[in-house]
Amino acid sequence: MTSVKPDKLQRILVKLGSDPKRSVRFFIVGLVLFFAGILIIYAGAIKFHWLQIPGIALLITGFVIALKGYLGIFANRLAFFRHQSQLNKEKYKHLE
Numbered sequence: 001m002t003s004v005k006p007d008k009l010q011r012i013l014v015k016l017g018s019d020p021k022r023s024v025r026f027f028i029v030g031l032v033l034f035f036a037g038i039l040i041i042y043a044g045a046i047k048f049h050w051l052q053i054p055g056i057a058l059l060i061t062g063f064v065i066a067l068k069g070y071l072g073i074f075a076n077r078l079a080f081f082r083h084q085s086q087l088n089k090e091k092y093k094h095l096e
Contacts, residue, residue: 030066
């Protein structure tokens with residue numbers, strides 16, 4: 001089996017998805033902040049209108065953090081599948 005040098009996309013994916021546990025933590029914290037922002041916006045719509053601005057800020061912050069975590073999770077999975085695909089091409093090239 002020959003050694004295949006990873007392409008630029010694979011290096012980027014591996015860098016982004018290098019710590020999947022950290023990415024999951026970012027995703028969960030982002031979701032919690034996002035839903036807390038929704039609750040604060042809802043509470044502001046019912047009773048305290050001045051709460052809506054901090055709620056929107058919290059919602060946007062939570063969205064960005066969750067997006068960062070999701071991108072890390074997605075990059076990790078995609079890098080794994082691309083790596084396995086390359087290994088399978090090498091392993092079964094005699095069947096072509």
